[in-house]
Amino acid sequence: DTGVSQNPRHKITKRGQNVTFRCDPISEHNRLYWYRQTLGQGPEFLTYFQNEAQLEKSRLLSDRFSAERPKGSFSTLEIQRTEQGDSAMYLCASSNPQGASSPLHFGNGTRLTVT
Amino acid sequence: AQSVTQLDSQVPVFEEAPVELRCNYSSSVSVYLFWYVQYPNQGLQLLLKYLSGSTLVKGINGFEAEFNKSQTSFHLRKPSVHISDTAEYFCAVSYQGGKLIFGQGTELSVKP
Numbered sequence: 711d712t713g714v715s716q717n718p719r720h721k722i723t724k725r726g727q728n729v730t731f732r733c734d735p736i737s738e739h740n741r742l743y744w745y746r747q748t749l750g751q752g753p754e755f756l757t758y759f760q761n762e763a764q765l766e767k768s769r770l771l772s773d774r775f776s777a778e779r780p781k782g783s784f785s786t787l788e789i790q791r792t793e794q795g796d797s798a799m800y801l802c803a804s805s806n807p808q809g810a811s812s813p814l815h816f817g818n819g820t821r822l823t824v825t
Numbered sequence: 826a827q828s829v830t831q832l833d834s835q836v837p838v839f840e841e842a843p844v845e846l847r848c849n850y851s852s853s854v855s856v857y858l859f860w861y862v863q864y865p866n867q868g869l870q871l872l873l874k875y876l877s878g879s880t881l882v883k884g885i886n887g888f889e890a891e892f893n894k895s896q897t898s899f900h901l902r903k904p905s906v907h908i909s910d911t912a913e914y915f916c917a918v919s920y921q922g923g924k925l926i927f928g929q930g931t932e933l934s935v936k937p
Binding site: 714743814819 | 829834857861866867869870871874877895915919923924926927928930
């Protein structure tokens with residue numbers, strides 16, 4: 711169990727640019743979640759996958775955000791035309807197939823700074 | 826709407842003193858409850874969880890929490906804190922579907 715891996719750890723970009731983050735979950739976990747965390751706040755749910763299927767997406771999520779998990783393993787989160795308000799820590803988590811009772815295992819996050 | 830409220834944004838405490846971090850949730854259905862800890866520039870680490878059974882749950886690092894259904898609370902406690910417990914603590918609930926809804930966090934600051 712090598713844990714959930716996220717890359718890059720830090721990303722600085724200029725407003726209007728596109729960015730993509732990658733998450734590698736724990737290998738036997740079939741659920742994968744994306745959260746966003748701003749300073750002084752708890753993580754905010756963005757979306758989650760069961761295998762390759764995206765089962766839920768937050769209504770707060772702008773159309774500029776898109777996530778994929780093409781083969782049910784790693785996932786990418788892309789933000790198009792970044793805005794300063796997108797600056798945050800983006801957290802990925804995974805869990806095993808036990809459903810709602812399974813704790814989420816988090817990666818160390820990708821910190822995005824939009825200048 | 827489903828929500829989690831952590832009643833204290835900051836809790837300063839002296840080393841070896843007891844501490845309680847408060848958490849209340851709203852729900853009309855059964856829930857699963859979790860406490861996570863976050864150290865600076867790191868992801869979240871699970872402290873403990875309540876799924877069913879005994880309402881007193883023990884976790885890592887000497888922490889425990891008590892589920893109170895009538896008060897919809899899940900307060901976290903530790904009888905004697907250490908400097909190394911300084912971190913951000915998040916209460917979270919899981920409803921159907923498995924996603925977690927988090928509270929806003931409580932910053933625990935342990936002073937010597």
